[in-house]
Amino acid sequence: MVLHIVIDRDQPLGEQLLRQLRGLIRSGRLATGAQLPPTRLLAEQLGLARQTVAEAYERLTLEQLIEARRGRGSFVRALPAAEAERPVATTARLASAERIAAFQALPVPLLRFADNPLARWDFIGGSPEPALFPHEDWRRHLHAAQRQLGQGGAHAPPAGLAALRESIAEHLAYARGVRCSAADVIVTQGAQQAFDLLIRVLVGPGDVAAIESPGYPPITGLLQAQGARIASVPVDEQGLVTDLLPLEAKLIYTTPAHQFPLGVAMSMERRRALLAWAARTGAVVIEDDYDSEFRFEGQPRDSLQGLDTDGRVAFVGSFSKTLAPSLRLGYVIAPPALRDALLHAKHLADVHGPSLLQNVLARFMAEGNYRKHLRRCVAEYAQRRERLMAGFAGPLAPWLTLLPAEAGFHQAALFKPGVAIDAPQLAALARRVDVGLYPLQAFAAGRDGLLMGFGRVTPDGIAEALGRVAELLA
Amino acid sequence: MVLHIVIDRDQPLGEQLLRQLRGLIRSGRLATGAQLPPTRLLAEQLGLARQTVAEAYERLTLEQLIEARRGRGSFVRALPAAEAERPVATTARLASAERIAAFQALPVPLLRFADNPLARWDFIGGSPEPALFPHEDWRRHLHAAQRQLGQGGAHAPPAGLAALRESIAEHLAYARGVRCSAADVIVTQGAQQAFDLLIRVLVGPGDVAAIESPGYPPITGLLQAQGARIASVPVDEQGLVTDLLPLEAKLIYTTPAHQFPLGVAMSMERRRALLAWAARTGAVVIEDDYDSEFRFEGQPRDSLQGLDTDGRVAFVGSFSKTLAPSLRLGYVIAPPALRDALLHAKHLADVHGPSLLQNVLARFMAEGNYRKHLRRCVAEYAQRRERLMAGFAGPLAPWLTLLPAEAGFHQAALFKPGVAIDAPQLAALARRVDVGLYPLQAFAAGRDGLLMGFGRVTPDGIAEALGRVAELLA
Incomplete structure (x- = not known):
């Protein structure tokens, strides 16, 4: 494992070393807290006198780019923000620009779910119970x-x-x-x-x-x-x-x-x-x-x-x-x-x-x-499905109807005719009481309702969470 | 986990069960040696009397499709070859046939290497030493x-x-x-x-x-x-x-x-x-x-x-x-x-x-x-590289020249001008003395020589193997 420094034998050695070390630190390629190689090792690697390396380290210490910790070695210090080098340009004109833009515009609808932490009771679809x-x-x-x-x-x-x-x-x-x-x-x-x-x-x-x-x-x-x-x-x-x-x-x-x-x-x-x-x-x-x-x-x-x-x-x-x-x-x-x-x-x-x-x-x-594992999963999800159906037949019945499904671990629920509720707004409110809801319209334009995954909520959790949603709606 | 059988309540139950079990076995969907579910379990799953299932199993035993092993259950027997059902047709006309054929014709040159077992001393490229x-x-x-x-x-x-x-x-x-x-x-x-x-x-x-x-x-x-x-x-x-x-x-x-x-x-x-x-x-x-x-x-x-x-x-x-x-x-x-x-x-x-x-x-x-691991790898591969260079400077010098490379774990070797040796034929001969050689022309048309990877041969192995190749050439 070798620190990337290139030495040209025809130029002043110490100066080259200093310039490159400074560049590595200022560009962030050697990050804050990174340890520099021991002077003996770096000197061997580059074919330099150990003294040349030690002088470069001393100079960097004076410049406050690195600090020596007693008995442990030399470490990169935090840079004042203004010091950091401008990174690579982001404006290069590329011959494939149109194609790149087309890819960038492609719908990747599941991407954003990966970024959100789950709510305590989260009806996300497609995610199995970790405890199983x-x-x-x-x-x-x-x-x-x-x-x-x-x-x-x-x-x-x-x-x-x-x-x-x-x-x-x-x-x-x-x-x-x-x-x-x-x-x-x-x-x-x-x-x-x-x-x-x-x-x-x-x-x-x-x-x-x-x-x-x-x-x-x-x-x-x-x-x-x-x-x-x-x-x-x-x-x-x-x-x-x-x-x-x-x-x-x-x-x-x-x-x-x-x-x-x-x-x-x-x-x-x-x-x-x-x-x-x-x-x-x-x-x-x-x-x-x-x-x-x-x-x-x-x-x-x-x-x-x-x-x-x-x-x-x-x-x-x-x-x-x-x-x-x-x-x-x-x-x-x-x-x-x-x-x-x-x-x-x-x-x-x-x-x-x-x-x-x-x-x-x-x-x-x-x-x-x-x-054996599938048998366990089916038994567990069957319980959850029953609690879900009970919730929609009970506290949520005035507003929502659960669509039938024989298999799988999510069900869709539609708002009843005449119910004027905005599903994204309901989802935002539910988050505040620790319930994760997913508007059906994200997957099915024009269908107003919720996608109810039961992979991440226990049976008792389902009853509790649906009760909270009913309170929001009441 | 459920055996895939569909029962229609309006048809004779035992007959349906028998027909479907037979089909599952003859088509190979239930493979030789597979265990059938216990009669009690299958009866419950399908909503049938246990006796109906037991009778179907007895019938299949008579037909020599399954065998009962005492205290363990019922298992599928090996089928006489002629019995096996004709699998899915392979001749369907598909609208994408041209595109499929184009994909099938794409070069995937590394694919065939995965199928070949390695020789005892094998100079395959791109494969690191497992012992490392x-x-x-x-x-x-x-x-x-x-x-x-x-x-x-x-x-x-x-x-x-x-x-x-x-x-x-x-x-x-x-x-x-x-x-x-x-x-x-x-x-x-x-x-x-x-x-x-x-x-x-x-x-x-x-x-x-x-x-x-x-x-x-x-x-x-x-x-x-x-x-x-x-x-x-x-x-x-x-x-x-x-x-x-x-x-x-x-x-x-x-x-x-x-x-x-x-x-x-x-x-x-x-x-x-x-x-x-x-x-x-x-x-x-x-x-x-x-x-x-x-x-x-x-x-x-x-x-x-x-x-x-x-x-x-x-x-x-x-x-x-x-x-x-x-x-x-x-x-x-x-x-x-x-x-x-x-x-x-x-x-x-x-x-x-x-x-x-x-x-x-x-x-x-x-x-x-x-x-730490990279340091170990570089030290080990450096030794191998030296042995490889020694082999090409020594026993193989009359026929081959090693091309220089500062880095990496393969080197290319070219036949010397005037040497008329067919690399694929040499590779075939080398296999017989337990050496795996790879003609360069597979990667570089018109360049007659060998691609020498040193990820899978120890330093002593390299000396031994190159000696064997020299004997083949002499």
Whole structure:
């Protein structure tokens, strides 16, 4: 580890050293509190006499740029604000300026949620209960897996570790009626990367892509980045209105198990119509199955992928809802015609995902810990869902109606007809009494209501928080 | 966790169950060896009498599809090959077929290396010595970091954890003369994702991008995926020949510290010329600094980014060479004009990277373990480099010349004029005596020689392996 200083043997040595050290400090490259190398070490590194370095340090001490701490060495002092060098210019004219501006203007609607601290009772969507995280089992597998770090060749397989793909295929066949083997699985950096790879491989500038309206916002940004034309297709109480799909669409993005954000499950009739439409037009259907592992009532419905015998459905899932979003583990079950293209896209995007985490998850699934964990989650979320329904049937009934959902860990609530309440304003008021509310209109323009995630509030917390909201409304 | 079976109350119950279980097994969705749920559990789940489920299991046993193991339950038996159901069709006509084929045809030259097991003495490039991995320090920080798993909001910041960005900025200012603060750092999934994000934000269909020739192959695939026109600019003994850069290029990708694959460092004159050219044309320069932390002789040269006062250089680095490629940790230091666009691109690509690994690396760097580790690596690789040079100056001198490189952990070797040896054939022969060799022409068409990585062979191993190669050539 070497401090970046370049010495030209043909110039005065001490002066060069002093000038560069001063520059490093003034520019902030050596930050306040940073320790300078011992004079002996720096002298050796630069091929200078130790005395030359010591003199430069003395000079910097006189300039109040560094200070010597007895027995510990020399440290950078805080600079008077005026001293700090002007950083790099921000006004460079760049040939790609237009393209850069277009990227900067893309909608990234979830970005801002990351910055807000959660309220004490926070109904944020898509965030599982941290207390449910299976720390003990996870830690055990982590210790075993970490011994393999740094082993193997330069890189792991872009599709993901074989053991993990096996476990995912088995889980999906068993729990979601998906037709697949390990060879069909590509492990991704969360579901988001699966969407990115699919969209890059399927649509280019000017191509039409159909999405549900209302729908999952990050898909819009991805399609815009590709220059695609977006067809918004409405959702009713049976799910996506397949009669309104445009014939020229090259892909359709849908959430059949638990429509985002409204929560409805797609009817069997619509599922069949969608597959027939895809067979007629040659479109690929992206089935986003983001949180259907949490099922509370009714029989599970066949996945679109399981109904498809034609290889037109790409099934996307995630461990963000069942374990933790910060793991960034998701997958796509690729139809045979897309598999190689998706693998190339994955390789170009980031070569492959971190093998340590894949290894841990593979062990966790193979030993049955994942099944056990899902059972625990479903039991816990079922309780929360009941408390949520009780709250909306009770204290909140005058103002709001909860939309039905069989699965998943959020529900949408709509203001009743005639109720004139501004959801963002309600959310702002609720924050003051420690309740986090999310206006539905952020996800579904024109639908006035709330998106109620129950991943971060305990059953008793839900009762307490909904009572507080009712007081605000009364 | 629920077996995916859908029961229609209006049809004979036992028959439906039997048919679906059979289908699950024959299609491989319930794989050989998989355990069926206990009859009591499945009966409860489906709302059937336990006897109905038990009868279905008996029938499947008679059909030799499952077997009961005493006291353990029922398990799927191996199917005769002919029994297995025909999987999903692979011939669906897809509207995006052309685009899919184009992606499938993209060059992903590193993909095939992941499949080959390493030879006993393997001169693969880009792969660090596993024995150098700092297991003890890493494990300590991993244990501390894993307690935070599942904590926090739904998502971490797309730019990466603040503590890690601080440490990276400090390290780069100190060791590589980079002008940056934590706000300029975007943590990526290896360097590859940094290139992907930069290229997506900077070039669209028809735009010109300049790359070094010979150069790093995965960049070509990324540019082709964007539909860019590629200008290959030659490299000489001073590095990139800046006089030959095309004025219309919107970006130039370069490896100034250690040219890939030839190893030359870019001269100061060329660095200045490159920055002047960028100022004139508005191009962005991507500086790939992939393994320059390993420096063995000469003064470190200023990074292009450190020389740039205009905000035209995006500096990309990686922990793949210094720690392990499987961690998938890299970063880009974004010029101010690109920062927001890159953050949007990162958010759309995968939201953010796994926070567990970022957390571990942040602790590892903050406690000085990274500096200590780099010192160990440089000392070890310096020894290997000497043995490599000795081998090429000794036993291999009649056939090959090692190209000079001040930094990095691979060197290129060229066949001497008049030596008529086919590098791929030599590599095939070497495999038989347990030596892994990599023809240079895979990375640099027309350059006949070898790419000699010294990350995976010990000093004594290098002497032994080069002796074996000399025997093959003699």
